[in-house]
Amino acid sequence: MTDERAKRFPLALADLVREPRKPANRAHDSRGKPAAVALKSAAVQPAQAAKPGPSRAANATMKNPATAAASAKPATSVFPARSGAKPAAGATKPVSGASKSAAQTHHASHAPRTGALRAAARPAERDLNAAATAARKGAPNVALSSSQTLTSERVRERMVERLRSNGVADPRVLNAMSVVPRHMFVDPGLAAQAYEDAALPIGHHQTISKPSVVARMIELVAAGRALSKVLEIGTGCGYQAAVLSQVATEVYSIERVRPLSERAKLNLRPLRVPNIRLHYGDGRLGLPAAAPFDAIVIACAGLDVPQALLDQLAVGGRLVAPVGSQAAQSQVLTLVTRVSATQWREEQLDRVFFVPLKSGVI
Numbered sequence: 001m002t003d004e005r006a007k008r009f010p011l012a013l014a015d016l017v018r019e020p021r022k023p024a025n026r027a028h029d030s031r032g033k034p035a036a037v038a039l040k041s042a043a044v045q046p047a048q049a050a051k052p053g054p055s056r057a058a059n060a061t062m063k064n065p066a067t068a069a070a071s072a073k074p075a076t077s078v079f080p081a082r083s084g085a086k087p088a089a090g091a092t093k094p095v096s097g098a099s100k101s102a103a104q105t106h107h108a109s110h111a112p113r114t115g116a117l118r119a120a121a122r123p124a125e126r127d128l129n130a131a132a133t134a135a136r137k138g139a140p141n142v143a144l145s146s147s148q149t150l151t152s153e154r155v156r157e158r159m160v161e162r163l164r165s166n167g168v169a170d171p172r173v174l175n176a177m178s179v180v181p182r183h184m185f186v187d188p189g190l191a192a193q194a195y196e197d198a199a200l201p202i203g204h205h206q207t208i209s210k211p212s213v214v215a216r217m218i219e220l221v222a223a224g225r226a227l228s229k230v231l232e233i234g235t236g237c238g239y240q241a242a243v244l245s246q247v248a249t250e251v252y253s254i255e256r257v258r259p260l261s262e263r264a265k266l267n268l269r270p271l272r273v274p275n276i277r278l279h280y281g282d283g284r285l286g287l288p289a290a291a292p293f294d295a296i297v298i299a300c301a302g303l304d305v306p307q308a309l310l311d312q313l314a315v316g317g318r319l320v321a322p323v324g325s326q327a328a329q330s331q332v333l334t335l336v337t338r339v340s341a342t343q344w345r346e347e348q349l350d351r352v353f354f355v356p357l358k359s360g361v362i
């Protein structure tokens with residue numbers, strides 16, 4: 001080592017090596033450990049200290065299962081109790097808005113479980129994180145915007161107000177339109193338009209009808225009477241069937257396009273609607289095994305109403321369908337009432353535009 005370097009570095013490398021200190025008698029003093037061990041201990045201890053441990057209350061609950069059982073809140077179902085059923089001893093009366101709504105509508109024997117549908121729809125509306133993945137896998141659609149989900153009920157109420165101002169007066173129909181989340185039945189990219197009065201594409205050259213047309217057709221067949229059994233031709237994405245389920249006791253719906261039939265099942269599943277029966281088949285043939293029907297709603301246009309469907313209409317029942325040519329844009333919403341076993345009365349109402357009614361399945 002040169003003199004100049006020795007002045008700059010007066011200590012040699014050997015002078016920097018020290019003997020490790022002997023551990024002190026105090027067992028928990030990290031100062032008696034080697035430097036590397038002491039540093040490691042200092043680094044680990046804060047992390048361990050930050051890790052929360054079980055609280056005294058949690059320990060007490062674990063030690064005393066009876067206390068845990070007594071302090072646990074009773075679970076409540078989104079479905080109202082069946083008519084005439086007595087509540088179990090110690091059961092807590094639901095106080096949520098959905099339960100109140102269900103209790104108010106349950107007095108009519110034919111009325112569906114509106115509160116259950118509304119309560120079931122809310123978790124699906126809030127499932128934002130899985131929305132895109134679900135849509136790619138063909139799962140039920142949900143809105144992709146948190147602002148939409150937070151305001152969907154208010155948007156539906158504004159839609160209902162527009163329907164009321166346009167002449168829809170049946171309270172059952174207005175209530176059904178207010179509780180069914182239409183945005184769950186359209187593509188996520190069209191969710192922002194779900195509550196506009198517009199028909200939207202659902203794939204396979206099919207559309208979901210305008211809310212005003214859906215409400216108009218259902219009000220025509222309901223005509224202020226209780227509906228026990230209803231047949232829908234053209235399930236599509238399942239939206240109109242969901243609305244019908246809030247007005248009728250039983251809803252049968254037929255779809256000839258298999259992918260749409262499967263999509264309708266997926267769309268309706270999170271709503272847990274128990275009174276809809278979906279069928280894959282030729283809608284022009286109807287469902288003779290389930291006939292007669294109090295009402296038949298045809299959501300596609302033919303040049304005439306198939307005789308098979310007229311025969312499956314109960315006496316006094318009503319059928320509504322668009323009749324006419326799609327190419328000539330001359331479709332007219334037609335109301336047919338069966339007045340006897342061999343007679344039907346026909347009324348032509350509004351000009352409409354629907355996809356064509358076809359035979360067979362695809």
